[in-house]
Amino acid sequence: MNVTKVIWRGLSKSNRDVCLLASIGGNSKTSLVFELSLIPTAIIEAWDEYNAPGDACMIPPGVWTKVERAILRRYALEFWLAYTHGWDGAPHLQATHVASVNSRDKALEARGMDWSVFEVLDVGAPMSSQSALCPGSKEFSNKRGFKIGCGSCPMACNAGAAKKWRAVVTHGNGDASRKAAANRRGNNELMNERGQVKGLYVAA
Numbered sequence: 588m589n590v591t592k593v594i595w596r597g598l599s600k601s602n603r604d605v606c607l608l609a610s611i612g613g614n615s616k617t618s619l620v621f622e623l624s625l626i627p628t629a630i631i632e633a634w635d636e637y638n639a640p641g642d643a644c645m646i647p648p649g650v651w652t653k654v655e656r657a658i659l660r661r662y663a664l665e666f667w668l669a670y671t672h673g674w675d676g677a678p679h680l681q682a683t684h685v686a687s688v689n690s691r692d693k694a695l696e697a698r699g700m701d702w703s704v705f706e707v708l709d710v711g712a713p714m715s716s717q718s719a720l721c722p723g724s725k726e727f728s729n730k731r732g733f734k735i736g737c738g739s740c741p742m743a744c745n746a747g748a749a750k751k752w753r754a755v756v757t758h759g760n761g762d763a764s765r766k767a768a769a770n771r772r773g774n775n776e777l778m779n780e781r782g783q784v785k786g787l788y789v790a791a
């Protein structure tokens with residue numbers, strides 16, 4: 588298989604969720620993503636079982652190394668937007684990916700292993716004082732009055748030498764109503780552990 592040929596044939600412009608697909612090497616600044624259809628079916632099935640769709644941790648390291656090399660030839664690391672949920676079993680992704688975690692314990696564990704971290708916070712949970720709020724989040728724009736997209740983010744979700752810890756409040760189904768309810772209870776502020784207000788759940 589000519590991996591390079593397969594990869595570039597698979598690049599396409601898409602409005603699909605970049606975060607989901609980018610974990611196999613998307614490019615936030617050009618909106619290019621990879622088509623999952625070019626990945627062997629067995630791997631896609633494994634992704635589904637693992638509940639980590641599109642996660643590069645499910646690609647065998649030997650295959651990933653070729654994929655990574657081919658992408659890097661065209662796009663420098665700074666253009667990547669890449670997350671993995673399987674960071675603790677995929678040290679070979681550390682040069683290109685950010686560890687995606689859902690708890691403070693996991694965030695600290697990943698930081699301890701020198702990963703850059705993207706932490707998803709529950710509504711009402713404080714941010715770590717070491718983390719920065721994702722400037723593309725609703726909570727950021729509610730407080731600051733503007734938003735920054737991934738393409739111009741000053742702390743982009745790529746890996747690299749400068750290790751970063753970013754946080755975002757959960758934004759799945761039902762979370763908007765949980766945030767509105769918190770607001771009604773008088774708890775509209777997203778604070779860090781020092782009590783500094785970093786974002787607002789609902790626009791003031």
Ligand code: SF4
Nearest residue numbers: 721723737740743744
């Ligand atoms: S931290 Fe920046 S690159 Fe990462 S999701 Fe937020 S806006 Fe996008």
